[in-house]
Amino acid sequence: MELWVLFGTFALLLAIGTPVAFCLGVSSFATVLYLGLPPVVVFQRLNSGVSVFALMAIPFFIFAGEVMVRGDIARRLIAVAGAAVGHFRGGLGQVNIASSVLFGGISGSAAADASAIGGLMVPQMKERGYDVDYAVNITVVSSIIALMLPPSHNMIIYSISAGGRLSIADLFTAGIIPGILLALALAAAAWWVARKKGYPTEAFPGWVVLGHLLIAAIPGLMLIVIIFGGVRSGVFTASESSCIAAIYALGVTTLAYRTMGWNDFVGAVKAAVRTTAMVLLVIGCAASFGWLLAYLKVPTAMIALMQSVSNNPIVILLLMNVILLILGTFMDMSPLIVITTPIFLPVAVAFGVDPVHFGVILVLNLGIGLCTPPVGAVLFVGCAVGKISVWQAVRTIWPFYGAAFGTLMLVTYIPALSLWLPALFR
Numbered sequence: 001m002e003l004w005v006l007f008g009t010f011a012l013l014l015a016i017g018t019p020v021a022f023c024l025g026v027s028s029f030a031t032v033l034y035l036g037l038p039p040v041v042v043f044q045r046l047n048s049g050v051s052v053f054a055l056m057a058i059p060f061f062i063f064a065g066e067v068m069v070r071g072d073i074a075r076r077l078i079a080v081a082g083a084a085v086g087h088f089r090g091g092l093g094q095v096n097i098a099s100s101v102l103f104g105g106i107s108g109s110a111a112a113d114a115s116a117i118g119g120l121m122v123p124q125m126k127e128r129g130y131d132v133d134y135a136v137n138i139t140v141v142s143s144i145i146a147l148m149l150p151p152s153h154n155m156i157i158y159s160i161s162a163g164g165r166l167s168i169a170d171l172f173t174a175g176i177i178p179g180i181l182l183a184l185a186l187a188a189a190a191w192w193v194a195r196k197k198g199y200p201t202e203a204f205p206g207w208v209v210l211g212h213l214l215i216a217a218i219p220g221l222m223l224i225v226i227i228f229g230g231v232r233s234g235v236f237t238a239s240e241s242s243c244i245a246a247i248y249a250l251g252v253t254t255l256a257y258r259t260m261g262w263n264d265f266v267g268a269v270k271a272a273v274r275t276t277a278m279v280l281l282v283i284g285c286a287a288s289f290g291w292l293l294a295y296l297k298v299p300t301a302m303i304a305l306m307q308s309v310s311n312n313p314i315v316i317l318l319l320m321n322v323i324l325l326i327l328g329t330f331m332d333m334s335p336l337i338v339i340t341t342p343i344f345l346p347v348a349v350a351f352g353v354d355p356v357h358f359g360v361i362l363v364l365n366l367g368i369g370l371c372t373p374p375v376g377a378v379l380f381v382g383c384a385v386g387k388i389s390v391w392q393a394v395r396t397i398w399p400f401y402g403a404a405f406g407t408l409m410l411v412t413y414i415p416a417l418s419l420w421l422p423a424l425f426r
Helices: 002-015 020-035 040-050 053-070 073-085 091-107 110-127 132-142 153-161 168-174 176-197 207-233 238-256 262-295 298-309 313-328 333-350 355-369 377-386 390-394 398-413 416-425
Strands: none
Touching: 002 020, 002 262, 020 040, 020 262, 020 333, 040 262, 053 073, 053 091, 053 110, 053 153, 053 207, 053 238, 053 262, 073 091, 073 110, 073 207, 091 110, 091 132, 091 176, 091 207, 110 132, 110 377, 132 176, 132 377, 132 390, 132 398, 153 168, 153 262, 153 333, 153 355, 168 176, 168 207, 168 238, 168 355, 168 416, 176 355, 176 398, 176 416, 207 238, 262 298, 262 333, 298 313, 298 333, 313 333, 313 355, 313 398, 333 355, 355 398, 355 416, 377 390, 398 416
């Protein structure tokens, strides 16, 4: 009965449009009252959920991303990507994907990627004769590449949700090959659609122009090297890396590029504070919810249920992927990581899946959920940028969904794609 109270209250509040953080908090509070436990338990678990030192990395990485968005970094990265891949079939579509790879290594946020890259690329693609739904679809699905590359704050959330025992450096490293694989799969889908619709290519500007653009973008690209190189080498922790990233981003945009004015700085601070507050509130309430799941022995029951279905790891992983994909269509990514990690990680480990490998599967799976209705946050951002309805975008997004799902299956069933690179650095 306790689970009916927990999940019933949560589902009811979610159905009437209550923000997900309050859904998690109120349902936890109602269940604690039903169990006869002290109500203060909910607030204690909420406080402990956000009182984790590793979470300090999230606000600074968010701030660094906001500074880069407002400091003209995205335009320079798009220029490099355009010169490098614009001459392939569906030129600007390929530029969009390549730009997401470069910018994702700086922002670590799918929403920031869709907003920054989409705001620049979608109008250009419309002017060059590309259908607006094609432009929006590429922008939306390619933005989840940012979730796989350092400094993905969702990897940090997963590490904490897993008990804080997993190396953030290993998780950052594990997502690189899957992120590149996803970019290649999306590029193939973009090429196929562009060839079918006869979209144009861009002229190759020459190696000299490409070199000049690359040199101009190096100060921004160096942030990727600083974040990944510093964390991976052990020179500084992820939290220290986030502080250095924020300072470096301010230095690049104010001193090197001189594109960050006072109003831009204030806007970046406000946006970072707002985003951080939302993320931490969700994490705290999800921590209370997750504690109740553990208290009610849901992970143990889930392992027994999965074992009753099959003892084949292939079937179990497919079943978990399907469940996560369905959940991802109804909830945002951060709370789902906090809630589902304590449930599914023990199941995955029981069937021989490495926790780092499972983290990559989880983040990629829930990233796809950001692009699917009815609660696809990144899908909404892309549609707002392109000024089209969600239905208009979803009608033609299937080739890109297919590329993302195919990548998810490869990452799920070929552990080396996630584990080879971290092992190489040890």
